[in-house]
Amino acid sequence: MNQTNPAHPGGSPTLPDVQRLLDAELSLRSRLGYVALLLGSLGMAALAGALWLTEPALPFRTQVAFALMIVIGLSWTVFSVWVLRHRRVLYARQHIVAGRMAVAFTSVFVVSALAIGYGSGKDGAYAAAALGGVMLIGAVLMLLRGHRAFNRLAERRDGLARELGRST
Template identity: 45%
Template sequence: MSVDPATAALELELQRLTAGALSPLARYGHVALLLAATLMSVLLAALLATEPALPGRTQTALAVLLAIGVSWIAYATWVLRQRRPLLGHHRIVAGRMAVVFTGVFFAGALALGASTGSATYHAAASVGASLLVLAFGTLMQAHWRVAALQRQRRELQRQIGPAA
Protein backbone atom coordinates (compact mmCIF):
# COMPACT_ATOMS: atom_id res chain seq x y z
CA MET A 1 0.00 0.00 0.00
CA SER A 2 1.58 3.27 -1.09
CA VAL A 3 0.84 6.73 0.21
CA ASP A 4 0.27 9.51 -2.28
CA PRO A 5 3.21 11.98 -1.92
CA ALA A 6 0.87 14.98 -2.27
CA THR A 7 -1.35 13.69 0.53
CA ALA A 8 1.64 12.97 2.73
CA ALA A 9 2.98 16.50 2.15
CA LEU A 10 -0.40 18.00 3.01
CA GLU A 11 -0.63 15.95 6.19
CA LEU A 12 2.85 17.11 7.20
CA GLU A 13 1.85 20.73 6.57
CA LEU A 14 -1.27 20.31 8.70
CA GLN A 15 0.76 18.74 11.48
CA ARG A 16 3.24 21.62 11.32
CA LEU A 17 0.44 24.17 11.59
CA THR A 18 -1.24 22.47 14.54
CA ALA A 19 1.73 20.85 16.29
CA GLY A 20 1.52 22.81 19.52
CA ALA A 21 -0.99 24.98 21.25
CA LEU A 22 1.71 27.52 22.07
CA SER A 23 5.42 27.67 21.33
CA PRO A 24 7.71 27.44 24.36
CA LEU A 25 8.77 31.08 23.93
CA ALA A 26 5.15 32.24 23.77
CA ARG A 27 4.29 30.06 26.77
CA TYR A 28 7.14 31.62 28.79
CA GLY A 29 5.97 35.08 27.74
CA HIS A 30 2.43 34.36 28.92
CA VAL A 31 3.74 32.95 32.21
CA ALA A 32 5.74 36.18 32.66
CA LEU A 33 2.60 38.20 31.86
CA LEU A 34 0.62 36.17 34.40
CA LEU A 35 3.25 36.71 37.10
CA ALA A 36 3.65 40.43 36.40
CA ALA A 37 -0.11 41.05 36.27
CA THR A 38 -0.61 39.07 39.48
CA LEU A 39 2.13 40.99 41.27
CA MET A 40 0.73 44.31 40.04
CA SER A 41 -2.81 43.37 41.05
CA VAL A 42 -1.80 42.19 44.52
CA LEU A 43 0.15 45.39 45.14
CA LEU A 44 -2.71 47.58 43.90
CA ALA A 45 -5.28 45.67 45.97
CA ALA A 46 -3.06 45.97 49.06
CA LEU A 47 -2.63 49.69 48.46
CA LEU A 48 -6.37 50.20 48.07
CA ALA A 49 -7.11 48.13 51.18
CA THR A 50 -4.51 49.75 53.44
CA GLU A 51 -4.78 53.38 52.35
CA PRO A 52 -8.43 54.46 52.68
CA ALA A 53 -7.38 58.11 53.06
CA LEU A 54 -6.23 58.38 49.45
CA PRO A 55 -8.07 61.00 47.38
CA GLY A 56 -11.08 59.76 45.40
CA ARG A 57 -9.44 60.32 42.02
CA THR A 58 -6.42 58.30 43.12
CA GLN A 59 -8.60 55.47 44.42
CA THR A 60 -10.51 55.43 41.14
CA ALA A 61 -7.29 55.31 39.12
CA LEU A 62 -5.94 52.48 41.25
CA ALA A 63 -9.23 50.56 40.95
CA VAL A 64 -9.12 50.92 37.15
CA LEU A 65 -5.51 49.69 37.12
CA LEU A 66 -6.54 46.77 39.33
CA ALA A 67 -9.34 45.86 36.89
CA ILE A 68 -6.84 45.99 34.02
CA GLY A 69 -4.42 43.77 35.93
CA VAL A 70 -7.13 41.23 36.72
CA SER A 71 -8.13 41.23 33.04
CA TRP A 72 -4.55 40.41 32.01
CA ILE A 73 -4.48 37.64 34.63
CA ALA A 74 -7.66 36.16 33.13
CA TYR A 75 -6.24 36.43 29.60
CA ALA A 76 -2.90 34.80 30.45
CA THR A 77 -4.66 32.02 32.37
CA TRP A 78 -7.00 31.39 29.43
CA VAL A 79 -4.10 31.17 26.96
CA LEU A 80 -2.01 28.91 29.20
CA ARG A 81 -4.93 26.54 29.85
CA GLN A 82 -5.66 25.94 26.18
CA ARG A 83 -4.81 22.44 25.06
CA ARG A 84 -5.53 23.01 21.39
CA PRO A 85 -3.88 25.26 18.82
CA LEU A 86 -4.99 28.86 19.23
CA LEU A 87 -4.13 29.79 15.62
CA GLY A 88 -3.72 33.46 16.43
CA HIS A 89 -7.06 34.09 18.14
CA HIS A 90 -5.28 34.84 21.43
CA ARG A 91 -3.47 37.68 19.67
CA ILE A 92 -6.77 39.20 18.61
CA VAL A 93 -8.03 39.03 22.19
CA ALA A 94 -4.82 40.61 23.50
CA GLY A 95 -4.96 43.28 20.79
CA ARG A 96 -8.54 44.17 21.69
CA MET A 97 -7.62 44.38 25.35
CA ALA A 98 -4.66 46.63 24.53
CA VAL A 99 -6.86 48.94 22.46
CA VAL A 100 -9.51 49.19 25.20
CA PHE A 101 -7.04 49.73 28.04
CA THR A 102 -4.96 52.24 26.10
CA GLY A 103 -8.16 54.00 25.07
CA VAL A 104 -9.18 54.27 28.74
CA PHE A 105 -5.77 55.75 29.58
CA PHE A 106 -5.94 58.20 26.68
CA ALA A 107 -9.51 59.27 27.49
CA GLY A 108 -8.65 59.73 31.17
CA ALA A 109 -5.55 61.78 30.43
CA LEU A 110 -7.45 63.85 27.88
CA ALA A 111 -10.32 64.48 30.30
CA LEU A 112 -7.98 65.44 33.13
CA GLY A 113 -5.98 67.67 30.81
CA ALA A 114 -9.15 69.45 29.67
CA SER A 115 -10.51 69.86 33.19
CA THR A 116 -7.28 70.99 34.88
CA GLY A 117 -5.38 72.58 32.01
CA SER A 118 -2.22 70.87 33.25
CA ALA A 119 0.53 70.35 30.70
CA THR A 120 1.38 67.05 32.40
CA TYR A 121 -1.99 65.56 31.47
CA HIS A 122 -1.68 66.87 27.93
CA ALA A 123 1.74 65.20 27.66
CA ALA A 124 0.24 61.98 29.06
CA ALA A 125 -2.58 62.22 26.50
CA SER A 126 0.02 62.59 23.73
CA VAL A 127 1.81 59.46 24.92
CA GLY A 128 -1.58 57.72 25.20
CA ALA A 129 -2.42 58.65 21.61
CA SER A 130 0.89 57.18 20.43
CA LEU A 131 0.27 54.00 22.41
CA LEU A 132 -3.27 53.79 21.03
CA VAL A 133 -1.91 53.89 17.49
CA LEU A 134 0.52 51.08 18.39
CA ALA A 135 -2.30 49.06 19.98
CA PHE A 136 -4.46 49.43 16.87
CA GLY A 137 -1.49 48.36 14.74
CA THR A 138 -1.01 45.29 16.90
CA LEU A 139 -4.70 44.43 16.63
CA MET A 140 -4.68 44.83 12.85
CA GLN A 141 -1.57 42.66 12.58
CA ALA A 142 -3.31 39.95 14.65
CA HIS A 143 -6.37 40.08 12.37
CA TRP A 144 -4.15 39.80 9.27
CA ARG A 145 -2.29 36.83 10.77
CA VAL A 146 -5.51 34.99 11.59
CA ALA A 147 -6.89 35.73 8.11
CA ALA A 148 -3.70 34.34 6.55
CA LEU A 149 -3.95 31.18 8.67
CA GLN A 150 -7.61 30.77 7.70
CA ARG A 151 -6.74 31.15 4.01
CA GLN A 152 -4.01 28.57 4.41
CA ARG A 153 -6.41 26.21 6.19
CA ARG A 154 -9.03 26.58 3.43
CA GLU A 155 -6.40 25.90 0.78
CA LEU A 156 -5.20 22.79 2.58
CA GLN A 157 -8.80 21.60 3.02
CA ARG A 158 -9.42 22.18 -0.66
CA GLN A 159 -6.33 20.18 -1.56
CA ILE A 160 -7.12 17.35 0.84
CA GLY A 161 -10.83 17.20 -0.02
CA PRO A 162 -10.48 15.18 -3.25
CA ALA A 163 -7.69 13.02 -1.79
CA ALA A 164 -9.62 12.07 1.36
Protein backbone atom coordinates (compact mmCIF):
# COMPACT_ATOMS: atom_id res chain seq x y z
CA MET A 1 0.00 0.00 0.00
CA ASN A 2 2.84 2.38 -0.65
CA GLN A 3 2.14 3.56 -4.15
CA THR A 4 0.74 7.03 -4.55
CA ASN A 5 -2.35 7.84 -6.50
CA PRO A 6 -1.69 10.79 -8.79
CA ALA A 7 -5.21 12.02 -8.07
CA HIS A 8 -4.27 12.17 -4.40
CA PRO A 9 -0.75 13.36 -3.84
CA GLY A 10 -1.26 12.67 -0.16
CA GLY A 11 -2.41 9.38 -1.40
CA SER A 12 -5.44 7.16 -1.29
CA PRO A 13 -4.58 3.52 -1.83
CA THR A 14 -4.15 3.20 -5.57
CA LEU A 15 -6.55 1.18 -7.62
CA PRO A 16 -3.83 -1.36 -8.49
CA ASP A 17 -3.38 -1.89 -4.75
CA VAL A 18 -7.05 -2.63 -4.35
CA GLN A 19 -6.98 -4.83 -7.47
CA ARG A 20 -4.23 -6.88 -5.86
CA LEU A 21 -6.33 -7.10 -2.74
CA LEU A 22 -9.25 -8.32 -4.86
CA ASP A 23 -7.04 -10.92 -6.56
CA ALA A 24 -5.92 -12.27 -3.21
CA GLU A 25 -9.34 -12.15 -1.60
CA LEU A 26 -11.23 -13.61 -4.55
CA SER A 27 -8.81 -16.41 -5.35
CA LEU A 28 -10.91 -19.42 -6.36
CA ARG A 29 -8.04 -21.84 -5.86
CA SER A 30 -7.69 -21.01 -2.19
CA ARG A 31 -11.46 -21.37 -1.66
CA LEU A 32 -11.60 -24.76 -3.34
CA GLY A 33 -8.58 -25.80 -1.29
CA TYR A 34 -10.53 -25.16 1.89
CA VAL A 35 -13.56 -27.00 0.49
CA ALA A 36 -11.31 -30.00 -0.21
CA LEU A 37 -9.83 -29.73 3.30
CA LEU A 38 -13.33 -29.68 4.77
CA LEU A 39 -14.40 -32.77 2.85
CA GLY A 40 -11.19 -34.68 3.52
CA SER A 41 -11.16 -33.96 7.24
CA LEU A 42 -14.83 -34.84 7.59
CA GLY A 43 -14.29 -38.08 5.69
CA MET A 44 -11.32 -38.98 7.87
CA ALA A 45 -13.31 -38.37 11.07
CA ALA A 46 -16.26 -40.40 9.73
CA LEU A 47 -14.04 -43.32 8.73
CA ALA A 48 -12.17 -43.39 12.04
CA GLY A 49 -15.45 -43.14 13.97
CA ALA A 50 -17.05 -45.97 11.99
CA LEU A 51 -14.08 -48.28 12.47
CA TRP A 52 -13.83 -47.51 16.18
CA LEU A 53 -17.52 -48.17 16.79
CA THR A 54 -17.65 -51.45 14.88
CA GLU A 55 -14.35 -53.14 15.69
CA PRO A 56 -14.76 -55.24 18.84
CA ALA A 57 -12.16 -55.38 21.59
CA LEU A 58 -9.69 -52.91 20.18
CA PRO A 59 -6.47 -52.47 22.18
CA PHE A 60 -6.39 -49.32 24.30
CA ARG A 61 -3.65 -47.75 22.19
CA THR A 62 -5.67 -48.29 19.00
CA GLN A 63 -8.70 -46.66 20.60
CA VAL A 64 -6.57 -43.66 21.58
CA ALA A 65 -5.29 -43.47 18.00
CA PHE A 66 -8.84 -43.48 16.60
CA ALA A 67 -9.93 -40.86 19.12
CA LEU A 68 -7.01 -38.66 18.08
CA MET A 69 -7.83 -39.11 14.40
CA ILE A 70 -11.42 -38.07 15.06
CA VAL A 71 -10.34 -35.01 17.06
CA ILE A 72 -7.85 -33.99 14.38
CA GLY A 73 -10.40 -34.53 11.60
CA LEU A 74 -13.11 -32.55 13.36
CA SER A 75 -10.66 -29.75 14.24
CA TRP A 76 -9.73 -29.32 10.58
CA THR A 77 -13.42 -29.46 9.69
CA VAL A 78 -14.26 -26.66 12.13
CA PHE A 79 -11.28 -24.63 10.94
CA SER A 80 -12.18 -24.93 7.25
CA VAL A 81 -15.84 -24.06 7.95
CA TRP A 82 -14.68 -20.97 9.85
CA VAL A 83 -12.37 -19.92 7.00
CA LEU A 84 -15.12 -20.41 4.41
CA ARG A 85 -17.56 -18.37 6.46
CA HIS A 86 -15.28 -15.51 7.43
CA ARG A 87 -12.17 -15.23 5.27
CA ARG A 88 -12.83 -16.98 2.00
CA VAL A 89 -16.59 -16.68 1.76
CA LEU A 90 -18.27 -18.60 -1.02
CA TYR A 91 -20.24 -16.58 -3.56
CA ALA A 92 -23.29 -18.11 -5.24
CA ARG A 93 -21.38 -19.67 -8.18
CA GLN A 94 -18.79 -21.09 -5.83
CA HIS A 95 -21.46 -22.62 -3.61
CA ILE A 96 -22.47 -24.70 -6.61
CA VAL A 97 -18.88 -25.75 -7.32
CA ALA A 98 -18.39 -26.63 -3.64
CA GLY A 99 -21.68 -28.55 -3.63
CA ARG A 100 -20.62 -30.57 -6.69
CA MET A 101 -17.27 -31.33 -5.09
CA ALA A 102 -19.04 -32.49 -1.93
CA VAL A 103 -21.43 -34.75 -3.87
CA ALA A 104 -18.58 -36.26 -5.90
CA PHE A 105 -16.38 -36.79 -2.83
CA THR A 106 -19.07 -38.36 -0.67
CA SER A 107 -20.25 -40.58 -3.56
CA VAL A 108 -16.72 -41.94 -4.00
CA PHE A 109 -16.48 -42.37 -0.23
CA VAL A 110 -19.74 -44.37 -0.05
CA VAL A 111 -18.91 -46.56 -3.06
CA SER A 112 -15.41 -47.27 -1.76
CA ALA A 113 -16.68 -48.14 1.73
CA LEU A 114 -19.34 -50.46 0.25
CA ALA A 115 -16.75 -52.15 -1.97
CA ILE A 116 -14.43 -52.69 0.99
CA GLY A 117 -17.33 -54.00 3.07
CA TYR A 118 -18.39 -56.35 0.28
CA GLY A 119 -14.84 -57.61 -0.24
CA SER A 120 -13.83 -58.02 3.39
CA GLY A 121 -17.18 -58.49 5.11
CA LYS A 122 -16.11 -56.02 7.82
CA ASP A 123 -18.91 -54.23 9.67
CA GLY A 124 -16.74 -51.10 10.01
CA ALA A 125 -16.80 -50.56 6.26
CA TYR A 126 -20.59 -50.75 6.14
CA ALA A 127 -20.84 -48.34 9.08
CA ALA A 128 -18.51 -45.96 7.23
CA ALA A 129 -20.70 -46.32 4.13
CA ALA A 130 -23.77 -45.47 6.24
CA LEU A 131 -22.06 -42.35 7.62
CA GLY A 132 -20.98 -41.50 4.08
CA GLY A 133 -24.60 -41.86 3.00
CA VAL A 134 -25.63 -39.26 5.57
CA MET A 135 -22.84 -36.96 4.31
CA LEU A 136 -24.01 -37.56 0.72
CA ILE A 137 -27.56 -36.51 1.61
CA GLY A 138 -26.14 -33.36 3.24
CA ALA A 139 -24.02 -32.68 0.15
CA VAL A 140 -27.00 -33.06 -2.21
CA LEU A 141 -29.08 -30.73 -0.03
CA MET A 142 -26.22 -28.21 -0.02
CA LEU A 143 -25.99 -28.41 -3.82
CA LEU A 144 -29.74 -27.92 -4.24
CA ARG A 145 -29.67 -24.95 -1.86
CA GLY A 146 -26.75 -23.49 -3.79
CA HIS A 147 -28.65 -23.84 -7.07
CA ARG A 148 -31.74 -22.19 -5.59
CA ALA A 149 -29.74 -19.25 -4.25
CA PHE A 150 -27.88 -18.87 -7.54
CA ASN A 151 -31.07 -19.00 -9.61
CA ARG A 152 -32.77 -16.43 -7.37
CA LEU A 153 -29.84 -14.01 -7.68
CA ALA A 154 -29.38 -14.63 -11.41
CA GLU A 155 -33.07 -13.98 -12.01
CA ARG A 156 -32.85 -10.73 -10.06
CA ARG A 157 -29.70 -9.73 -11.92
CA ASP A 158 -31.33 -10.37 -15.30
CA GLY A 159 -34.48 -8.48 -14.28
CA LEU A 160 -32.47 -5.47 -13.16
CA ALA A 161 -30.35 -5.63 -16.32
CA ARG A 162 -33.51 -5.44 -18.42
CA GLU A 163 -34.85 -2.51 -16.37
CA LEU A 164 -31.54 -0.67 -16.65
CA GLY A 165 -30.93 -1.61 -20.27
CA ARG A 166 -27.69 -3.42 -19.49
CA SER A 167 -26.33 -6.62 -20.94
CA THR A 168 -25.71 -9.54 -18.60
